Amino acid sequence: MFSLWLQSVRWGYARMVALRQFLYNKKIKKTFFYKKPKVISIGNLSVGGTGKTPLTIYLAKLLAKHQIVAVLSRGYKRKSVDFKVINGLDSALTAGDEPYLLYTYFVHNPNVLIAVCENRTKGIDKIMEYKPDVEVILLDDAFQQLSLMPHLNILLTTFDQPFFRDHLLPVGRLREPRKGASRADIILVTKSPTNLSSLKMEAIKDSMQPYYTKSIPIFFTHIIYHNPIMIGDGKADKLPIVLLLVTGIATPLPLRNYLETNGHKVTHLIFPDHHWFTYADILKMISVFNGLSHTDKAIVTTEKDYVRLIAHDWIKPLVQLPIFYIPIEIGFLQETKEIFEKRIIQTVLS
Template identity: 70%
Template structure:
């Protein structure tokens, strides 16, 4: 009965979202298309967990070598409102975890500006007022923000949880019907194996193309896990055998599998996506860590969780413990990387 209720609610939700999309498609509701700067939208059809942040990092690294660029995010769950340029005076609380992570990565690069604003149209206008030489704006998590039309739309879907096998909220995790992918210019199938065969890729490409009215560029990517980085007073170069994995992201299972496949014994403390850690959470983390019955042990987390976990008054409590975060990046097969980069540059230079 509960399942039937959720399906009914999903049907109502889908009708409302489809009506909204139809009004924009028929230009009954207006969408702004900026002539300058070039705008690249990055998003998905699902609630999250597809790997948008590593893609944003990849694009910033690619473009900032020769262009002045900005990343504009709403700053999900930040404890502030309105337009902000992220700088040294801001915190993870006022910026949001993903913008703050990006600022920590690129804050010293004069070609990169990180900003947050709930209204993307106003946000772009204020970016250009603040810094008119910006050539490209990367819109983070903006696929459903139809009041603005990007020059290029990139949609991400997870290899293990593709949108074409999912359902609308609240029965599933889709924000809009599957046919919404038809607005995408590029679809990235993320978190796949680095050694996919053509026989594995072809059915997925066919399934994606089913929901797209035109031919869409489809690329498969994988996650590259870098060496763990020690935080605080502990400077061990090697990740210990026994780990307390602390996460507040949408899809932590790939990281847990990566650690276990590399011989670690993992106890997982799983919080909701974008979770703001509390004093009670930190005491729970410390208590569970001390209960791990092994001398060779550590706390490990993601880079996105690290910025929310460490940048608080309890930093001193955590940093006396062995604690690591694991940076990740998005990886392409070489031919796919070259083709993807060309598509990005063709838009930027058009």
């Protein structure tokens, strides 16, 4: 019975998605194209956890060497509304965790502006009013924004949960049918193993091919974990063996696997994606940490969780304990980084 209910909800959702796409395809709903600035959309077919934020940081660093760049995000779960340029008075609460994390990366870079707005076309217009010399706008999580026609549409899908093996909500994690991949200009298979063979790459490309008609470059990326950074006044830069891992992200298992592969004994507290930590959560973390039967131990978390934690005064009792976050970035397999970057630069300079 429950399975039948899921299938009926899936059918209704599929009809709603199809109707929306039909209205844009038939130009009943308007699509906007900006000759200037150049617009690059970053997104996925599934809900969360594909690595959009590390890619957005990567692209902003790359493009800011050449041009004035703005990043426009919806600012999911922020405690503010409408258009906002993120500044030093903001936090993850007012900006959203991902935009605020981006802001911390580029706070001292005059060539990068971070903004949020629920309406992307309004957001682009407001950015150009605020800073008319912006030449490139990166749209974070905008693959389903059919009201905008970007100059480049980048689709992300993970190695472990590729879109071609997934199903439409609520049966699976897809926001739209697999054939939506046909709108992509570039596909990145993220969170791939570093030892991925050429044979396996070709097999994945072959599995994707039925869902698009044009020749699309496909790149494979992996996660690069950097040295842990201690939160608070401590100076340690090495994690002890025993760890309490605290995560509120969509796919925390890669980090846990990384820590365990490197010999750490991990106890894992899992919270929902984009979770706003409460004082009760902090007390729970402290209680679980104190219950770990080892003297040499620490708490470790992700960058996104870190910016949400520091948004609250009640983090103060937590930073009395050894607590770290681990920065990450994306790396390209098979020396394809230069090819990818050349495609990006060609798009914004053409």
